[in-house]
Amino acid sequence: xxxMQQDTKNEICVHCGDDCGKHxxxxxxxxxxxxxxxTVYQLLHENELCxxxxxxxxxxxxxxxxxxxxxxxxxxxxxxxxxxxDFSEGDIRKISLYIPAIHCSSCIWLLENxxxxxxxxxxxxxxxxKKEVSITFNSDQISIRALAELLSSIHYIPEITLDKLQxxxxxxxxxxxxxxxxxxxxCFGNIMLLSLPEYVxxxxxxxxxxxxxxxxxxxFLVLPVFLYSGSDYLKSAFKAVKHRFINIDVPIxxxxxxxxxxxxxxxxxxxxxxxxxxxxxxxxxxxxxxxYQNRTYQALSFExxxxxxxxxxxxxxxxxxxxxxxxxxxxxxDIILIRNQExxxxxxxLTKGDAQIDYSFVTGESNPVFKEAxxxxxxxxxxxxxxxxxxxxxxxxxxxxxxxxxxxxxENREASRLHSMIDRISKYFTAIIIAIGAFAGIYWMMNDVxxxxxxxxxxxxxxxxxxxxxxxxxxLGNTMRLMGRLGIYLKGSDVxxxxxxxxxxxxxxxxxxxxxxxxxISFKGDQLTDEDIxxxxxxxxxxxxxxxxxxxxHFKDITPETVENYQELPSMGISxxxxxxxxxxxxxxxxxxxxxxxxxLTTEVYLSVDGNIKGHFTLSxxxxxxxxxxxxxxxxxxxxxxxxxxxxxxxxxxLKLFPDASNIKFDQSPNDKLNYIxxxxxxxxxxxMIGDGLNDAGALKSSDVGISIADDVYHFSPACDAILxxxxxxxLARFLSISKKSIWIVKIxxxxxxxxxxxxxxxxxxxxxxxxxxxxxxxxxxxxxxAFTTVTTNMIAKSKEFENISKNNNELxxxxxxxxxxxx
Amino acid sequence: MSVLxxxxxxxxxxAGGFLVGFLWAVKKGQYDDSYSxxxxxLFDDHEKETQKVEREQTxxxxxxxxxxxx
Numbered sequence: 001x002x003x004m005q006q007d008t009k010n011e012i013c014v015h016c017g018d019d020c021g022k023h024x025x026x027x028x029x030x031x032x033x034x035x036x037x038x039t040v041y042q043l044l045h046e047n048e049l050c051x052x053x054x055x056x057x058x059x060x061x062x063x064x065x066x067x068x069x070x071x072x073x074x075x076x077x078x079x080x081x082x083x084x085x086d087f088s089e090g091d092i093r094k095i096s097l098y099i100p101a102i103h104c105s106s107c108i109w110l111l112e113n114x115x116x117x118x119x120x121x122x123x124x125x126x127x128x129x130k131k132e133v134s135i136t137f138n139s140d141q142i143s144i145r146a147l148a149e150l151l152s153s154i155h156y157i158p159e160i161t162l163d164k165l166q167x168x169x170x171x172x173x174x175x176x177x178x179x180x181x182x183x184x185x186x187c188f189g190n191i192m193l194l195s196l197p198e199y200v201x202x203x204x205x206x207x208x209x210x211x212x213x214x215x216x217x218x219x220f221l222v223l224p225v226f227l228y229s230g231s232d233y234l235k236s237a238f239k240a241v242k243h244r245f246i247n248i249d250v251p252i253x254x255x256x257x258x259x260x261x262x263x264x265x266x267x268x269x270x271x272x273x274x275x276x277x278x279x280x281x282x283x284x285x286x287x288x289x290x291x292y293q294n295r296t297y298q299a300l301s302f303e304x305x306x307x308x309x310x311x312x313x314x315x316x317x318x319x320x321x322x323x324x325x326x327x328x329x330x331x332x333x334d335i336i337l338i339r340n341q342e343x344x345x346x347x348x349x350l351t352k353g354d355a356q357i358d359y360s361f362v363t364g365e366s367n368p369v370f371k372e373a374x375x376x377x378x379x380x381x382x383x384x385x386x387x388x389x390x391x392x393x394x395x396x397x398x399x400x401x402x403x404x405x406x407x408x409x410x411e412n413r414e415a416s417r418l419h420s421m422i423d424r425i426s427k428y429f430t431a432i433i434i435a436i437g438a439f440a441g442i443y444w445m446m447n448d449v450x451x452x453x454x455x456x457x458x459x460x461x462x463x464x465x466x467x468x469x470x471x472x473x474x475x476l477g478n479t480m481r482l483m484g485r486l487g488i489y490l491k492g493s494d495v496x497x498x499x500x501x502x503x504x505x506x507x508x509x510x511x512x513x514x515x516x517x518x519x520x521i522s523f524k525g526d527q528l529t530d531e532d533i534x535x536x537x538x539x540x541x542x543x544x545x546x547x548x549x550x551x552x553x554h555f556k557d558i559t560p561e562t563v564e565n566y567q568e569l570p571s572m573g574i575s576x577x578x579x580x581x582x583x584x585x586x587x588x589x590x591x592x593x594x595x596x597x598x599x600x601l602t603t604e605v606y607l608s609v610d611g612n613i614k615g616h617f618t619l620s621x622x623x624x625x626x627x628x629x630x631x632x633x634x635x636x637x638x639x640x641x642x643x644x645x646x647x648x649x650x651x652x653x654x655l656k657l658f659p660d661a662s663n664i665k666f667d668q669s670p671n672d673k674l675n676y677i678x679x680x681x682x683x684x685x686x687x688x689m690i691g692d693g694l695n696d697a698g699a700l701k702s703s704d705v706g707i708s709i710a711d712d713v714y715h716f717s718p719a720c721d722a723i724l725x726x727x728x729x730x731x732l733a734r735f736l737s738i739s740k741k742s743i744w745i746v747k748i749x750x751x752x753x754x755x756x757x758x759x760x761x762x763x764x765x766x767x768x769x770x771x772x773x774x775x776x777x778x779x780x781x782x783x784x785x786x787a788f789t790t791v792t793t794n795m796i797a798k799s800k801e802f803e804n805i806s807k808n809n810n811e812l813x814x815x816x817x818x819x820x821x822x823x824x
Numbered sequence: 825m826s827v828l829x830x831x832x833x834x835x836x837x838x839a840g841g842f843l844v845g846f847l848w849a850v851k852k853g854q855y856d857d858s859y860s861x862x863x864x865x866l867f868d869d870h871e872k873e874t875q876k877v878e879r880e881q882t883x884x885x886x887x888x889x890x891x892x893x894x
Binding site for chain 2: 051107108109112125127128129130175178179182183186189190193194210213217
């Protein structure tokens with residue numbers, strides 16, 4: 001019988017591609033998995049926009065419940081809306097909205113045809129890389145709120161958060177770099193052309209007025225490169241020297257300055273043609289390296305803090321009426337209204353209604369907390385259930401949660417830069433180069449005074465660490481992109497370097513090594529009949545409690561039936577009548593006074609039918625697949641720790657996985673976690689922290705490398721150095737080894753670039769460095785280093801090991817499943 | 825040989841034109857999104873079914889008129 005069911009395949013939703021189950025919603029002879037999807041289809045069908053379904057199959061986005069009704073009410077506030085516009089004049093408004101759901105060409109097509117759905121939209125353009133749509137609209141015909149709701153109605157829900165409002169500034173940085181590259185490239189090319197006579201034999205026969213002309217042309221062409229394109233290096237080096245440290249920009253600047261002044265001197269005195277070609281080439285290649293390094297993931301945000309987690313506005317009660325107010329304007333004493341699933345923005349006191357607060361994102365504790373009128377409620381909790389009224393106790397920025405963030409706003413930033421490998425090397429490099437130059441200068445001073453200055457400057461010119469400066473950006477930048485393809489997104493290429501020096505790994509428990517929304521459910525007691533299961537499913541459908549949701553999810557294929565007399569007692573349980581039987585589901589106390597609460601710390605949900613206790617469901621955490629293999633492979637190389645905000649009910653299971661019991665800590669508040677990391681760092685450990693929620697935010701920030709794990713990388717993740725796709729969690733060990741290998745590549749290319757330098761120095765110290773040797777050596781060394789690093793890093797990625805990742809993954813999950821059965 | 829001066833001047837002008845073109849393209853945001861233009865070019869101009877019918881009708885009328893004339 002069971003086999004039969006498998007054979008008759010369920011239909012796939014035309015809109016989103018999900019399994020429709022046994023009872024698809026039919027419309028226009030097409031199957032949909034839910035009403036939401038079919039509504040979108042109907043809307044598109046009415047407007048003849050069904051081309052949407054032609055580009056990609058099942059392009060739509062499934063939205064579990066349509067709870068955007070009041071979500072965009074705050075956009076009616078002119079003050080908030082003003083901040084969002086890119087442009088506004090008369091009735092015309094232009095706005096860029098971040099829509100994480102953008103994922104395919106159908107999305108682009110539909111969003112760019114918005115004007116068909118509403119005449120008020122004048123033009124819409126998608127930026128796929130940033131997952132943004134910029135919309136020009138007529139505010140007379142469609143308000144910004146209506147626009148946001150229109151997008152939501154086709155399931156492209158825009159994400160409008162506080163920090164997005166403040167994020168608009170750093171857009172131009174990338175453009176500036178492109179300008180600089182363009183100008184440097186232009187000047188480089190032309191100078192090469194004008195210097196060509198120098199490269200071929202017989203250049204000494206060139207008529208002198210040509211020589212002068214070419215020299216002057218070169219000089220004028222080099223000015224924009226020297227003053228504009230290369231200005232960042234000069235500034236950075238100047239800053240570094242001022243703060244009494246030496247970074248890679250110092251020797252580069254030394255080279256640039258010597259090249260510029262030596263060449264200018266030669267040109268104006270007519271003693272030579274200078275090295276302008278080398279100078280512009282150097283800056284051009286360096287800028288390309290910088291550009292390559294800067295190409296990070298634009299659509300991902302690594303800087304998110306509480307502001308992007310909090311809503312932009314809340315409903316404030318003013319003289320009995322609801323007013324939408326931006327949360328930064330909330331003051332102590334204000335009364336606010338919080339609905340089901342809404343966030344509490346500030347520490348406050350409950351004044352009306354019963355609260356069921358889910359603090360899971362703040363503390364890691366997964367069970368909601370029940371609060372009565374008069375109780376204090378902390379910011380960051382989420383109300384589950386009916387609406388409540390709160391009186392604000394503290395300003396948003398002063399609440400317990402937000403303070404955790406503010407305390408280390410600026411720390412670490414500067415300091416961490418200093419430790420990068422390349423800067424450590426450049427300190428010695430600069431000293432050695434100056435020493436060699438001085439030595440050569442002094443030697444020639446004694447033998448041939450005319451060559452002394454030239455020998456000194458030649459050393460500085462030829463030793464300019466162009467290849468050295470390029471090797472790290474290219475090797476690490478490429479590693480970063482390769483890792484991105486495998487499922488871990490680094491904030492910048494320096495993170496790839498930092499991963500290499502990690503000695504200690506700290507895991508958060510809930511949501512990191514366990515699956516956040518999936519629980520392992522088993523039933524103990526009398527055999528459950530089909531009727532019982534239907535009853536449980538029907539009852540849990542009406543409750544927002546996390547345990548109900550888990551049970552509801554557990555019985556996927558069951559069709560719920562109607563429930564009469566549904567009742568929910570907060571922190572007790574739910575009851576109702578299904579098929580003329582009284583069903584009660586909840587804590588032991590709720591079901592019957594008689595049964596004793598079991599002593600185990602796992603979560604139990606009791607079930608009774610018509611007053612007879614059937615037994616209880618046990619809900620326990622489901623560990624991520626591949627966990628035990630991962631721990632096995634990591635434990636030999638790293639110190640492993642687990643810190644959890646939850647109680648210690650899982651201790652037994654964790655002990656089977658992690659070797660050292662003293663490294664497992666329970667009941668840790670966000671602050672405890674932060675302190676734990678700091679204590680490890682004080683012991684000179686390089687700490688990698690992996691977490692998922694706001695409760696880990698402090699720890700993620702203070703660790704050397706903070707990785708946040710997310711099911712959907714475009715949705716909220718706390719500020720971190722890298723975002724890991726949760727499905728790729730089991731490959732963490734692999735990622736660490738890639739970073740190790742790429743550091744090796746950087747080291748090898750360092751050696752290579754030193755070899756080039758030795759060749760150059762050989763000419764330089766003899767005082768015979770000709771412009772052509774300098775001009776040839778520089779691009780050859782740079783290009784070969786770039787080629788070497790990119791080819792080798794790609795080879796790492798293409799090596800068999802990696803191809804096997806995906807294959808192994810499937811096998812692994814099978815093994816893990818078997819293992820996890822043993823675990824429990 | 826002095827024609828070289830002219831040639832270099834001209835070549836600088838041409839190259840400068842390309843530089844200005846590049847800078848303009850950067851400024852206009854042509855390098856901001858390298859994916860969607862490649863998809864966008866494949867979209868047909870949108871035409872509602874009703875419009876299509878109307879257009880076909882007018883085209884038919886035109887051809888019939890033409891036929892009448894001839």
